Amino acid sequence: MLKKSVIVAMLLILAACSKSDTDEPQTIEAPASLSATVISETEVDLSWNHNQSNTTGYKLERKKGSGSYSQIALIDVPLSTFNNVGLIANQEYTYRIRAYNSQDNSAYSNEVSIVTTLGNQSGAKTYYLDSVDGDDSNLGTNEASAWQSISKVNALTFSAGDKILFKSGSVWNGQLLLKGSGTNAMPIIVDKYGTGNKPIFNGGGTTANDGTTVRLKNGAYWEINNLEITNTDGSDIQQGPIWGLRVIVDNGAEINHIYIRDCYVHDVNGDVAGKDTGGIYVTADGASPAFYNDLKIENNRVSNVGGLGIATQSPHASMNASSRTPFLNVRIAGNSVGPTGRNNMIVRVSDDAIVEHNRLINSSVFDKGHSIFNFNTINCTMQYNEAYGNVGPQGVIDRGGFDADYNCKDTTIQYNYSHDNNWGFAIMKKGINDNVTIRYNISENDKIAVYFYGFEFETGMTRANVYNNVHYVEAGLDVKVFRDRTPFNTNFYNNIFHFEGSNAGAWGKEPNNCLFENNAYYNISPRGAGAISGDPLFVAPNTGGQDIDWNNYPNVLTGYKLQAGSPCINAGKVVADNGNRDFWGNTLYNGNPDIGAHEF
């Protein structure tokens, strides 16, 4: 009995000794190639390689600086990545990992060390400025110790995540010159704080530092919001090539994420009309091609400026150049622009630009110019804009609502409302001008003509498509569809030409190489196949921008929908790639296509 007990005890001791000698059995392969990527000041992504056979999961360990390892996570297979959050900014962390199963742990992987980025807690700052209660000897980093002068801001180069906040109701006379760059995750923000009027920046007619009151130069990832900006010496005369707000890049860089929002730019220069002056101007320059990617100019108000309202420009994206470097991801939207000395808006050198929901008012007060035009663009879309009141002495000059100008390809003008412009609704210019589409717009009481062509002898425009537009002309206006320029190379499908009153409408110049099909004509001689003559039975025409009813503001433009029984219903021609909806957002088509901007 004793002998047996001794033998068992010895075996147990041997077994125990055997286990401790081997430390950990190598039954699971160790993970390899552990790597770490810093995502932000508080976040790291980890990944590793492992065959995962006979493996339940992983034990991830971490140490901070020169401290000791501690296990921070158990990770189940089949995962081989881990997102470690809640870290401290600007801190060194080292990681290792091992696999485990119900019996064993593997050996450790390689170690990997990273340092988290500088974050708000360590790097980014918020600066406050108050023109009345601020003091330049303050720290400037909280409301109670705001700076007073913009020279404090002009002296700094800002970094990712910085904010420059100006007290509402403050006023600065001088230039705000912004420098530095943010990051995708942490743009630099300019904004107001407190309640009341937007902070005011008066340039006083300055021509220094690129002649602008507010300037951002060679900086990426900026958002400029809620500033009121002027630049005038108070006179009505020419004060030089001056602007309200400029963004400039001239260092050959790709500048990402420039947002200009909710600013009020007004009273720039005198009663002048040059293209070298105006409200908001975003430009590239320099010997090496530079451009913007993700440019947003939104919800700004620009009024009473000499020259242009909002414009872009670059020497690096000419349509004639062997290689172009256009601006990308441009959105100009929700702005209210006008009156302006010259054009309300010029969209240049941008590919795939979206120009929408803008209100374009009283363009070109001191000269000529269309409310909006594009130049050196590809695939520019102008939609949901309202353009009106572009008036001046008549004659053969540029003074319309929407201009598909030359040196452009794939311009689309759709879902816009044009009214009371002195020189028509839409214009098409000479070549290079490929693939112009003008569809589902409403033109009400645009004068002189409906369409102009920006050429008489020079052509070169490829075939344009003009379809499903409504053109309404009230009684008493002398309007010709094509007054002074010969229409050329255009398909006119499904449009309504409606001339109200006893004076019949007239065509003007005889079209050259144009095709008219399935259009509706009221009080004007029909032309082309499938023509519908007679009253299109609008719900209530002429009730758009004309109806100023203080007591009951109308649901504008529903007057151009069709009534039941309209001869335009189901009388149109199928148009491919038609945008899929009508002016009011109805899906196309309901049965056969309708004529006009409404799919009944």
Added chain:
Amino acid sequence: MNTSSYKQKNSILYSIGAILFFILFTTCKKESTTAIGDANVVFKVNNTSVTTEEYDLFLQDQKALTYNYFFKKYKAKNSPTFWTTTIEGETPINYIKTKTNTQLTSIKVVQDYASNIDLVPQFNFETFITDWKAENNRRKIKKNAGEVIFGPIETSKKEYYDYLQSNLEIRLKDKLNTTRFKPSKEQLEALYRSFKNTHFTYNDTIRVAYLNFPYNTSTERKERLKQAQSIYGKLNKQKPHLALDSYKKNEFYHTKEFYDAVKLYGEENPEKDLKAYASNLKFGVLQFIDTKLETNSSVYILTLLAPHVQATRPFDSVRKDLSYMYKAQKYKQLMDSLSNNVSIIFNKPVYENITITR
């Protein structure tokens, strides 16, 4: 007619109009100050009330320019006492009130007249505010429903006011143009005779020699400007034709003939701009042209190769221009007349108590 002459002529007309309006406004209008008895009214224009809220809307819009004026003239900065500090007889609070009064008076004259001829109902600011809120709400609902909205989704109070007012003026002009301002042929002919030389005489043929220094970037512009200035400085201004002749073999040298019958189109067409410069040029003059455009333009030195061949557009070809000019004149005369006879009654206790904080 070229761009510059249009601009110049318009500027002259506008300037004369502005001076006349100022004289009429300051000398003939009837202003009085009294207690209207309504604490919500600042002043009345022809019995149309301007409420405190409406007044404030326009007052706030004048702040930036008032600060600008006092800084430019007196170096006065924003301070707690800015609005009430008198400098050389001028006080910001009075300055901004005067600007606001002028602006609102001209607006009320239009509104008042439009309602008198039954074009629109009498303007009421409270109704306007209700409308504004309803319009923004309507647009928001439509956007959320995925429906189409043209123009901005949301507009500020002042934007909406300006939007309605600008449309009202368009509508008023249309109404007057079709009912009252209907010129006879004799009236248009009289206008034609008055403006024939200034507005309707044109250059039928323009022959120009020029040195062209094109540039793409602003750096190139500086170089071209310097180069052009250097050459211009050496040219004989007394004999410009011969002076440019010496550059005939140079790549910068060009000649061009422009004809009135050959229209040049395109908003960014440099030839169109060159034609305009040449059209304004006198024979025997050597002109240096800096377009001032930072990029994508040219510096020119140009002179005419021959005097302009001028012609006058016949009456029938400019009838629409004359009609436009006639109607614009008539509208301005009407507005001047209405402003001249306007009755303004200030509600003294309210008006004088208007204060501005920063």
